[in-house]
Amino acid sequence: xxxxxxxxxxxxxxxxxxxxxxxxxxxxxxxxxxxxxxxxxxxxxxxxxxxxxxxxxxxxxxxxxxxxxxxxxxxxxxxxxxxxxxxxxxxxxxxxxxxxxxxxxxxxxxxxxxxxxxxxxxxxxxxxxxxxxxxxxxxxxxxxxxxxxxxxxxxxxxxxxxxxxxxxxxxxxxxxxxxxxxxxxxxxxxxxxxxxxxxxxxxxxxxxxxxxxxx
Amino acid sequence: xxxxxxxxxxxxxxxxxxxxxxxxxxxxxxxxxxxxxxxxxxxxxxxxxxxxxxxxxxxxxxxxxxxxxxxxxxxxxxxxxxxxxxxxxxxxxxxxxxxxxxxxxxxxxxxxxxxxxxxxxxxxxxxxxxxxxxxxxxxxxxxxxxxxxxxxxxxxxxxxxxxxxxxxxxxxxxxxxxxxxxxxxxxxxxxxxxxxxxxxxxxxxxxxxxxxxxx
DNA sequence: TCGGTAAGCTGACGGCATGACAGGACAAGT
DNA sequence: ACTTGTCCTGTCATGCCGTCAGCTTACCGA
Numbered sequence: 001x002x003x004x005x006x007x008x009x010x011x012x013x014x015x016x017x018x019x020x021x022x023x024x025x026x027x028x029x030x031x032x033x034x035x036x037x038x039x040x041x042x043x044x045x046x047x048x049x050x051x052x053x054x055x056x057x058x059x060x061x062x063x064x065x066x067x068x069x070x071x072x073x074x075x076x077x078x079x080x081x082x083x084x085x086x087x088x089x090x091x092x093x094x095x096x097x098x099x100x101x102x103x104x105x106x107x108x109x110x111x112x113x114x115x116x117x118x119x120x121x122x123x124x125x126x127x128x129x130x131x132x133x134x135x136x137x138x139x140x141x142x143x144x145x146x147x148x149x150x151x152x153x154x155x156x157x158x159x160x161x162x163x164x165x166x167x168x169x170x171x172x173x174x175x176x177x178x179x180x181x182x183x184x185x186x187x188x189x190x191x192x193x194x195x196x197x198x199x200x201x202x203x204x205x206x207x208x209x210x211x212x213x214x215x
Numbered sequence: 216x217x218x219x220x221x222x223x224x225x226x227x228x229x230x231x232x233x234x235x236x237x238x239x240x241x242x243x244x245x246x247x248x249x250x251x252x253x254x255x256x257x258x259x260x261x262x263x264x265x266x267x268x269x270x271x272x273x274x275x276x277x278x279x280x281x282x283x284x285x286x287x288x289x290x291x292x293x294x295x296x297x298x299x300x301x302x303x304x305x306x307x308x309x310x311x312x313x314x315x316x317x318x319x320x321x322x323x324x325x326x327x328x329x330x331x332x333x334x335x336x337x338x339x340x341x342x343x344x345x346x347x348x349x350x351x352x353x354x355x356x357x358x359x360x361x362x363x364x365x366x367x368x369x370x371x372x373x374x375x376x377x378x379x380x381x382x383x384x385x386x387x388x389x390x391x392x393x394x395x396x397x398x399x400x401x402x403x404x405x406x407x408x409x410x411x412x413x414x415x416x417x418x419x420x421x422x423x424x425x426x427x428x429x430x
Numbered sequence: 431t432c433g434g435t436a437a438g439c440t441g442a443c444g445g446c447a448t449g450a451c452a453g454g455a456c457a458a459g460t
Numbered sequence: 461a462c463t464t465g466t467c468c469t470g471t472c473a474t475g476c477c478g479t480c481a482g483c484t485t486a487c488c489g490a
Contacts, residue, residue: 007437009431014437016486034339038253038279043476057478070334118340125333125396126251135403136403143404160427167406167414172399175390181340182389183306189358191382199382222467229466231457258447267469272449 005056021059024071028066034114037122038070047173064123071134071174074113078138081109085145090153095212099205103176110180117183129135139177142170149208158208172207176200217349224263236274238264240288243281247330255268279338286349288333289328293353300360305368311428318391321357325395330408333396354374354392358384364423374425387422391415 005013005021013136027048031040042063046053060066084105087100110117121130122140146169153159179186179200186196205213220233242263246255257278261268273280299320303313335353338346359383366408368374394401394415401411420428 003409011437014486017438020438036343037337041476042478053477054440054479055438057437058444064479110332111357114340118337121397122252122337124399125329127399128251132399133235135387135397135400140404147404148319163417164406164410164414166404167401167410168418169413170401170404170406171390171394171411171418174393175386178389181385182336184339184342184347185350185354185389186382186385188347189355189362189381189385191379191385193380195379196386199379200386202378203383203386203418203422205419206425210421210427214368226466229457232467235467238481256447257449268448269450269469269471273468277448 008061009058013059015057017059019149020051020055023069024051024056025066028063029070032119037119045067064128064134067123068118068130068134070116071131074116075134075137077107079141081106081138082141082145083150085142086123088149089159090208093214097199097206099201099208099213100198102142102146103201103204106173106176106207107197107200110177110181114181115125117177121177121181122149139173143173145169146172146208153209168207172204174201223276224273232274232391235266237268237273239266239274240285243278244285244331247334268271275309282331282334283349285331285347286346289331290349290352291326294356296321296353297356297360298365300357302421305364305423306373309422310424311416312427314416314423315413317357317361318416318419321388321391322395322412322415325392326398332392334394336392338376348410355389358388360384361387361423368424378425383422387419390418401417 005018007013007017009160024045028045031048032046035044040063041054042056045063045066046056056066059071084102085098089095090098117138120131120135124135133180143166147165150159150163150165152166154161154163154165179196183196186193202213205211221227222232223396239260243255244282245259246263247259255278257271258268261271261282262277271281275284299317304310305313331351335346335350339350358381362380365374365378365380365383368379369376369380394411398408398411401408417428420426
């Protein structure tokens with residue numbers, strides 16, 4: 001699918017080249033966890049990878065370019081999210097456990113990749129289409145899964161027809177993403193971590209089925 | 216309340232000084248709207264304000280310091296948000312219009328200040344306590360307003376007692392904030408702007424009252 | 431074994447941002 | 461006009477950015 005890996009100046013990267021390239025990506029990933037986005041410098045990444053800034057620019061046009069690379073990688077892993085909403089039963093008790101699992105799976109995924117996802121969110125919000133595209137790829141599968149669930153319930157007359165399934169799905173996904181990326185806020189509001197998940201699951205259940213869960 | 220405005224080296228700023236200081240802040244605000252956070256440079260702000268970088272460093276330790284200043288200013292204006300949730304009736308038809316007005320007011324506020332709020336969110340998510348504090352100040356009033364509404368309904372036995380009011384309120388506020396900061400995402404999911412607000416209001420209504428709105 | 435070729439890496443450079451300082455410009459009062 | 465205190469900027473050292481030429485390394489066919 002993707003052609004060979006190429007350097008900025010057009011040469012094809014060999015074994016060794018790909019290794020250093022990957023090492024640079026790894027170091028950059030790690031860096032996002034430890035220092036603010038604004039302070040991530042090429043020279044630091046290069047030093048950490050035991051190479052020079054010039055080498056970095058052989059493989060990436062700039063820091064953003066490298067970030068996009070990492071993000072693409074993560075987007076591939078985000079396929080696991082799709083199963084959290086698709087192919088589930090959203091009726092009765094099954095709907096409640098589906099909500100719980102959706103919230104759990106989503107929050108876990110987000111917390112595993114929080115630093116990177118923050119950067120993607122920022123880029124997308126600032127209007128960068130490349131970041132927006134990746135964000136869509138990551139969230140799209142869950143969103144359409146939820147959207148389909150709502151539409152199915154609408155078809156069975158279990159949910160009002162004048163609800164826009166996609167809008168509700170998008171809002172619920174956005175809610176989960178937001179909650180996952182600001183865990184400290186809930187602490188400040190006097191909410192324990194353990195309390196967040198069930199209450200979030202409740203809101204998801206309410207949003208999808210329009211009813212209180214039957215536990 | 217706040218003491219006199221002081222320069223970095225401790226002198227008190229006079230009339231003229233405060234004027235240039237303010238101009239720098241204004242130019243910085245404007246800059247956030249037009250260029251990515253990562254690329255905002257002191258020299259650009261200074262040039263835009265018709266002064267020199269040295270002057271900037273007279274009044275602010277760095278870009279972040281200035282951002283915090285602007286953010287504090289905005290936090291003061293965020294008092295208007297408090298009235299969107301407090302002192303409203305959350306029963307029957309009144310609850311529906313309260314939901315609509317809450318969503319409208321919140322989204323408008325967020326979109327008016329989106330660039331700055333993005334930066335605050337990022338700072339808070341990255342663990343900077345100063346930004347987290349400001350974020351709390353902005354969102355706290357709405358959150359506690361919603362939280363109180365839920366608690367009141369719980370007291371009247373109209374909402375289950377095992378719901379954590381603060382957790383639900385926080386999640387709803389986070390949802391609104393997330394939706395406001397990523398309007399493009401909904402477009403990509405095929406949802407028109409006009410569709411977002413009513414569906415968001417529906418979710419807010421469901422979350423607070425636990426019931427579908429009586430329209 | 432031995433060039434030849436392409437890949438891989440780095441030193442070094444001009445350019446720009448940062449941050450500190452001293453001294454000049456300015457306004458207001460005497 | 462002179463003084464005083466505030467305000468601004470020229471200048472400098474430092475450090476990062478992004479690029480290039482050129483050196484080293486690995487691979488390959490003869």
